[in-house]
Amino acid sequence: MIEVKQISKKFDDIQALNQVSVTIQEGSVFGLVGTNGAGKSTLMRIISGVLKADGGAVEIDGNPVFENLKAKELIFYISDECYFFPSATPRDMAQYYRSVYPQFDMERFAKLMKQFGLDEKRKIKTFSKGMKKQLSILLGICANTKYLFCDETFDGLDPVMRQAVKSLFAQEMTQRGMTPVIASHNLRELEDICEYVGLLHRGGILLAKDLEEMKFHIHKIQCVFRNEGDEEKAFSEMEILQKEKRGSLYTITARGTRESILEQVQSADPLFAEVLPLSLEEIFISETEVAGYDVKKLIF
Numbered sequence: 161m162i163e164v165k166q167i168s169k170k171f172d173d174i175q176a177l178n179q180v181s182v183t184i185q186e187g188s189v190f191g192l193v194g195t196n197g198a199g200k201s202t203l204m205r206i207i208s209g210v211l212k213a214d215g216g217a218v219e220i221d222g223n224p225v226f227e228n229l230k231a232k233e234l235i236f237y238i239s240d241e242c243y244f245f246p247s248a249t250p251r252d253m254a255q256y257y258r259s260v261y262p263q264f265d266m267e268r269f270a271k272l273m274k275q276f277g278l279d280e281k282r283k284i285k286t287f288s289k290g291m292k293k294q295l296s297i298l299l300g301i302c303a304n305t306k307y308l309f310c311d312e313t314f315d316g317l318d319p320v321m322r323q324a325v326k327s328l329f330a331q332e333m334t335q336r337g338m339t340p341v342i343a344s345h346n347l348r349e350l351e352d353i354c355e356y357v358g359l360l361h362r363g364g365i366l367l368a369k370d371l372e373e374m375k376f377h378i379h380k381i382q383c384v385f386r387n388e389g390d391e392e393k394a395f396s397e398m399e400i401l402q403k404e405k406r407g408s409l410y411t412i413t414a415r416g417t418r419e420s421i422l423e424q425v426q427s428a429d430p431l432f433a434e435v436l437p438l439s440l441e442e443i444f445i446s447e448t449e450v451a452g453y454d455v456k457k458l459i460f
Contacts (some may be wrong), residue, residue, distance in 0.1 A: 161186055162207060162307065162341070167216035169202055169363075176202040178363040179216070184341060184356070186306070187333065191354035192343040193444075199363040200343040201240055204311045207341070208237035220307065233261070236300040240312040240343075242292040250280040250295055254302070263304035272298045276324070289316040297325055301332060308332075310342045314349050326353050351440040359444060374443050379421050380413045383433040394428035402445075413442070 162184040169177040177199045184190045194200045205211040207218050209225040209232050217224060223231040244253055250273060258264040273280045276294050284292065293316045300308050308329075314322050332338040344350055350357065351371075358368035378401070385391050391410060395403070398421065402413040414421050418435055425433045 161221060163217075163219045164203070164207060165217045165219075167203070167206060167213045167218065169199075169206060169211065169213050175363050177206070177213070180360075180363070180365050181216075182358050182365055182368050184339070186339045187337055188339065188355040189329070189333070189353050190339070190341045191350035191357045192341065192360060193347055193350065193357060194343075194345065194360035196345055198345075198360045200345075200360055201311055203360065204237065204309055204341070204343050208232075208235055208309050210237065234306045235309060236261070236303045236305040236307070237309040238296045238300050238311060238313055240315070242289075242296050244284045244292070244295075246285075248284055249282060250278060250284060250299075253284070253295070253299060254280070257299055257303055261303040261305065265302045265304060269298060269302040272302065272328075276321075290318065290321065293317055294321065294325075297328075301328060304336070306337070306339060308338055308340045310340060312344060313342060314344065314346075322349075329353065347441045347444060348439070357440070357444075371440065375438060376417065378413065378415055378438060378443055379418050380411065380436045380438050380442065381421060381425055381433060382409060382411050382436060383425050384408050384410070384431045385428060386431055390428040390430070394425045394430070398424055413438070 164180060164182045164184075167177055167180045168175075180199070180203060192200055192203065202211065206213050207220075207225065209218075209228065212226050219225070220231045220234055225231040225235075245256070254264070254266060254269045258266060270280060276298065278287075278291060278295060278298075284295065287295065293313065297310075297313060300310075314325065317325065329338070329340050333340070342350060342354065355371055356368065357371050357374075358365055383394070385394070385408070395412065398412070399415040400412055401415060404411045422433065422435060
């Protein structure tokens with residue numbers, strides 16, 4: 161488990177992080193979402209022990225991470241800007257990481273390089289951005305660490321490669337319990353892989369929740385009523401997060417189970433009512449608007 165407790169970090173007069181606290185459970189995929197400049201990379205570097213926080217603490221499996229080899233052996237950090245030694249080949253980088261991570265699997269690395277169509281003897285400086293991203297991911301996977309930190313990892317990958325990487329993550333989680341922590345500015349990118357999602361804005365965590373729980377307790381319904389005033393009966397006992405009316409069609413987003421919300425609407429005997437699926441984007445819009453933020457201006 162990773163525990164981030166009241167972390168703050170300032171660069172000159174810029175407050176990058178302000179009293180950030182979040183818990184990341186092992187064995188699940190945690191997505192950290194936020195705009196460029198929200199503090200995602202700073203938080204990832206502090207969690208991985210690259211940067212020292214001005215205040216607060218980070219513990220990985222009960223151990224403080226900064227300048228602690230025991231904690232750092234558990235993590236592999238993939239930066240948003242891939243860095244490799246000058247004139248190095250993928251095999252050179254694999255050999256380097258083998259000296260750092262005792263569990264690094266050279267045989268599996270060679271196998272995965274072939275599967276991904278990458279030449280382990282070619283100079284990395286001749287690789288495209290997407291190829292460098294793939295290489296970083298394969299190095300991280302083969303290090304066999306418990307936690308894999310990915311900062312904008314899918315940026316630069318084509319859709320087919322993104323799916324291949326997600327499948328690889330799922331395989332590692334099943335076989336050895338790897339815990340990926342993925343930072344991204346794109347909610348849609350994380351929707352089909354993350355189990356827990358945290359929203360970072362202006363250096364603070366707006367919310368961090370179980371994605372399935374969020375989906376279970378927030379729903380969107382479209383409905384048309386027979387008589388004017390029936391909507392008051394239907395909506396009176398609901399916790400409505402959003403409500404929109406176009407002509408006679410009402411579209412509401414409300415907190416509660418699907419069954420309870422639909423039952424309340426049906427009590428007004430509507431002409432039409434249906435539950436619509438909610439995307440992760442819509443869930444965050446609803447949650448953050450309740451908290452007083454316009455997430456559409458924060459992320460999209």
